[in-house]
Amino acid sequence: MSYPIKRLLVFPLVMLGVSVFVFIAIRLVPGDAITAMLGTESGLLTPAQRDALSAYFGLDQNWFIQFWRWFAGVLQGNFGISTTYGKPVMTIIWQHFPLTLELAILSMLIALSIGIPAGIYAAAHKDRPSDLILRIVAMFGQSTPSFVVGLLLIYLLSVGFGVLPEMGTFVPITEDPLANLAQMILPAITLGTAFAAAVIRMSRSTMLDILQEDYVRTARSKGMSRRRVIWRHALPNALIPVITLSGVEFGYLLGGAVLVEQIFALPGLGRTVLDAILQRDYALVQGSVLFIAFNFMIVNLLVDLAYAALDPRIRFETK
Amino acid sequence: MSLLSVRDLKVGFGPRPEENQVVHGVSFDLEPGETLAIVGETGSGKSVTSMAVNRLVDFGGGRITGGSISYTRSDGASLDLAAAAESELEQIRGREIGMIFQEPMTSLNPVMTIGAQIEEIFRLQQGLTRAGAREAACKALERVRIPDAARRLSYAPHQLSGGMLQRVMIAIALASNPRILIADEPTTALDVTIQAQIMGLLAQMKRETGTGMIFITHDIGLVAGIADRVMVMQDGKVVEQGPLDKVLDNPRHPYTQHLLSAVPHFSDGKSVRGDKASPDRVLKVEDLSVRFPVRTGLFRKHTGNIHAVEGVSFELRAGETLGIVGESGSGKSTTARAILDLVKSTGGVTQVDRTQTGGTEKPVQMVFQNPNASLNPRLTVQSILAEPMTAAGRRIDEEAVTRMEMLLSRVGLPADSLTRYPHEFSGGQRQRVCIARALMLKPSVLVLDEAVSALDVSVQAKVLDLLIDLQREFGLAYLFVTHDMAVVERIAHRIAVVYAGRVVEIGDARELLANPRHRYTRQLIEAVPSLERRRAEYSIDSRAMPSLVRPIGFTPEVEAWLGAGEDHFYRQEA
Structure with a gap:
């Protein structure tokens, strides 16, 4: 088997590693998406509204489920929706x-x-x-x-x-x-x-x-x-x-x-x-x-x- | 007028070359078609002298500080190469003076095909076009007897063996029919049988082209086969020069006499040792095999084995030396390493009989080829000598230090050596440290893997004498692995000849060297240069060693042993 093809076969493994690493690293940073998105206005949210937003972005699930949902999407070419831009x-x-x-x-x-x-x-x-x-x-x-x-x-x-x-x-x-x-x-x-x-x-x-x-x-x-x-x-x-x-x-x-x-x-x-x-x-x-x-x-x-x-x-x- | 006339040549190195002079006033002449051999040891200035002729010495930081090198061009005009400008020298190098070097493996550019490297000189020096140069390169390869020349042009250097590469180098050096060929130790890095081929080729080329040759070597035995005149150098000075027979038969200078007498020369078994070993067996090796797996493909699938060592058996007695002789790739070093378990053997039994030497848990010790690489430069000699004891779980106490001092004095090193570092010693002294280290644990068997091959010839003789003394004193058994027939003749009681992973002939040293029976042993012995064989015709046999890669489950055929004497056996040949 030729060398470049061998190298290509290693790609998915490295990508999986990178995915896991980034996924965890970004979540270790204090703060959350909803507060960051709405700024001071987030203080005005009722707990119910906050939960609804979390559920909308899938942030209410534990990390494993979040990772799985995201990664399954990536495998299908869908990298998810940006919370700030509201675009893919x-x-x-x-x-x-x-x-x-x-x-x-x-x-x-x-x-x-x-x-x-x-x-x-x-x-x-x-x-x-x-x-x-x-x-x-x-x-x-x-x-x-x-x-x-x-x-x-x-x-x-x-x-x-x-x-x-x-x-x-x-x-x-x-x-x-x-x-x-x-x-x-x-x-x-x-x-x-x-x-x-x-x-x-x-x-x-x-x-x-x-x-x-x-x-x-x-x-x-x-x-x-x-x-x-x-x-x-x-x-x-x-x-x-x-x-x-x-x-x-x-x-x-x-x-x-x-x-x-x-x-x-x-x-x-x-x-x-x-x-x-x-x-x-x-x-x-x-x-x-x-x-x-x-x-x-x-x-x-x-x-x-x-x-x-x-x-x-x-x-x-x-x- | 001579082709080349060197007068009072002085060469120095570094920023102040006058103070750091390594060649002190060398004079010689070279006539057309003549071969001048320059003989000397490391540091004698022989290579520097020769590289001053085509001024390659400039690129190594050298400067000609005095004297002249007058070269007579083909039109009769004389040119002083010592004072010539770089642009003039570029016209001379390659076109009028060709050169071949010691290490064919590193002397060719690894990223260019050999074809490109030969074509280059035709285009450069003869202005040929691409197609013309290619054709000329093909002819040049045929001229140095490389089979299948057209196809080899597209090979990269790493795909060819050392002997083949040296032929390519000769093809390049002779490409534009130079009037002088400088050969700087052209066969030192090669096996003896390959050496014989290259020497044969050089002799033929010389006859065909009438080129004057400067042949540099440390091996005075090699000189006998090729030179017309000999010049002996020591410490940057010429100590003697004259016609071949005169220098070899009536050496005047003590250094020449020393080179001729003290240095091991091969003499067909006449100079083997006369002493006898004891009858006590210390080592028995039976049917030893070493196979290295060959793995291919993505999943590193095991597809075959390299049969590096196959069914090797021998015995070794106290006070005896068994010489294991063979060429590179024959499996001789692998055999030695397998006995020490440095490589895993795949079959066979190695049995060590503990004997009188005092009984130790590690009765087999090893001395390696290159003392510079096998001593840790950051350890003192004391720490180096302590290592085998530490490895065996012993404490370094008063007694151990006493033994260190005793061994150092026995190997001929000064008493204050313990606190010194390896770089403070010469090559020969470092090898003495290695020998002392190997003796620390009172072994009964020493495995010496090319233990004197990296040393200068006169140092070689002294270390061999030391080994013989130590053997007698401690009743040591030696397994002496070497490619050098002259060395093995001096030290071995018995000899095993290894070829393609097997012992093909084994027996008493005198018997075997005087009456070799196996085809390969004969070929090996014929290839050894000797003082007695002057201007010998070396035959050119370019048969390569068979491949040792075999499919899985391959059972090697075992040729029967034939007896040729009480202690002399050889394999039957197909």
């Missing part, structure tokens, strides 16, 4: 997810396209000033929290240059790609900084190791130029750990999106989840987290496939 959870997710996905992909592109060349450059110029500078930059990039980067960027652009990023109404990429990109570029840089820094460090250190490998010496003994040795022989090997890193970092990007969307007032899934948590919108939190977990797994499956495409040793071992 799936509809809301599809409304907000494209933005978060775009944000994650953009920041990944930025991080990889800056990080890999910079890391290779640093490795090729080991211990020279350019390497030292890149290492310091990478360390700062990795240790500065993304909200600080975001706020700094906004401050620099608005106060320093008088350019204010367009943050009014969000323009989807399907309507006006350029305007959309103008809106997304700052958040993407903010989100991608730490990732880019990690990629610089990872690609620099693997590149340094690989440049000491016997096969690199062989390539040199063939009379290849420094540049060719690096791009043709060393790079494919150095990419393998960077790709692994990308898969893991993708999870952080989805998590980091919660913060960045908040800072830049973007109506993405991250922000929706945050609101849903504050509103105790159980169905929406569960549905969104499950959805994000699913995406994370898909990305890591793709990572493994990319791995196999790069490294023949892996391709044949899975036979």
Whole structure:
């Protein structure tokens, strides 16, 4: 049986685990959906009205029954109704997810396209000033929290240059790609900084190791130029750990999106989840987290496939 | 004018290469079609010298700090490689100077097919197109006698054996008909029979192409088979150089004499030990088998077994060494490990007779191949020696420490060693620590798995002498696992030859080495380089060992034993 299919078979198990975990975690947070929904007005409810509302949302049952009802729905593709929006959870997710996905992909592109060349450059110029500078930059990039980067960027652009990023109404990429990109570029840089820094460090250190490998010496003994040795022989090997890193970092990007969307007032899934948590919108939190977990797994499956495409040793071992 | 003329070459490493010099003024010449062997031990500077010639040493942090390397190009112009610019060197490397390395397994890029790696040099150095390069690569593989060359082009390196990969390396190195070939220990990582194939191939290639060769080795026995001239190096200096016969027959320098006399050389059973073992049996192994399950598919279904060891039987007496000889994958190490229960045996009986050595609960102890890896770097020697006692549930008391001190002095280590850490010792000394550790529990049997293979040749001889002394003193029985025929000749009383998981020949060491009966034993002995066989023709037999994977329930056929003497038996061959 082929490797990707084997991996797909594990998906349902992980999804079940994630479901149980989120279901319990959100219920451990004090407060309840009805109070959160109605605010101070909830004090005016009679016990009977409150019970009626609880029964309407199914919150009067114990956790097992609640979980079972929800999970049985999920299995049939029904993620339930959001208490805050009064709409099906799936509809809301599809409304907000494209933005978060775009944000994650953009920041990944930025991080990889800056990080890999910079890391290779640093490795090729080991211990020279350019390497030292890149290492310091990478360390700062990795240790500065993304909200600080975001706020700094906004401050620099608005106060320093008088350019204010367009943050009014969000323009989807399907309507006006350029305007959309103008809106997304700052958040993407903010989100991608730490990732880019990690990629610089990872690609620099693997590149340094690989440049000491016997096969690199062989390539040199063939009379290849420094540049060719690096791009043709060393790079494919150095990419393998960077790709692994990308898969893991993708999870952080989805998590980091919660913060960045908040800072830049973007109506993405991250922000929706945050609101849903504050509103105790159980169905929406569960549905969104499950959805994000699913995406994370898909990305890591793709990572493994990319791995196999790069490294023949892996391709044949899975036979 | 010589093809290559090196004068007073000095190479140093690090930020201050003048102070950290490892090659101190080496001079030699190489004529077209000639083979110069550079012989020396670890740290002698032989590899650094050779890599200074094509300036690969630059990439390892080395700098040429003095001297010249004048190379005569095919048009007669002379070029000083020591001072040449990198762009000039890129024209020389691969095109005029080819190189092959020690470790074929790591010398090829694991993510590229071997075809791509051969084609590359044709495209780079001869400007061939993709299709042309592919055709040339196929011819190059055929030239190094790789069967089924066209199909192998699309293989990744991990799909080929070490011997095959070294042939690929030779194909790459010879691709553009270089005028100089540098071979840096090209057979050290390979089995003896494979070594013989590669040596045979190199000799043929040399004859076919007229390439001048620099052959670097630590094995002076190997030199006899291939070199025209020999240069011996020690501590970065040339101590002796001259024509092959002169250096081997009339060595002038004491170090050369030492290399020739102290180092184990194979001599067809003439230098086996003369002493006798006691008649008391300490270990009996009967019909030992080890099978590893092969699992495939999603549910890891058990679909077959690797018959790693099959029906191995032998006995071992006090004070006796049984040499277990075989090549990688033959099952010799697995046999040793199964006796210590380090791998589970699937059949057979291992019976240890407790004897005079003082009776201990763990009568079989082991010494491993690589002393660097088998000593915990964070423990002092005292803690290292204490471990077997702790593992046996003993207290570390005054008596234990006294024994540690006694053993350390017996293995020839200074008394203050107890408080030191492994990195403070040399490779040979570390192996002495390992031996002392194995002796802590007063065992009656020591299993030595390639115990001297990782050591330099002259250190090897000293450790072998130590082992023989200890054996006499404590009446130890040794199970000595090795691939090295010269070593086994020095230490074994009896020898068992293992091939494809079975003992194919067993008996008295002198008898067996002088009159091998089984086809495989003969092949093994013929492959061993020896000082007496000069410029030998190595035959190229590329038969591979049969696969050991068998279906479940497979009952192996048992070939009958044939007797060839009082203590000399071999398997009947089909």
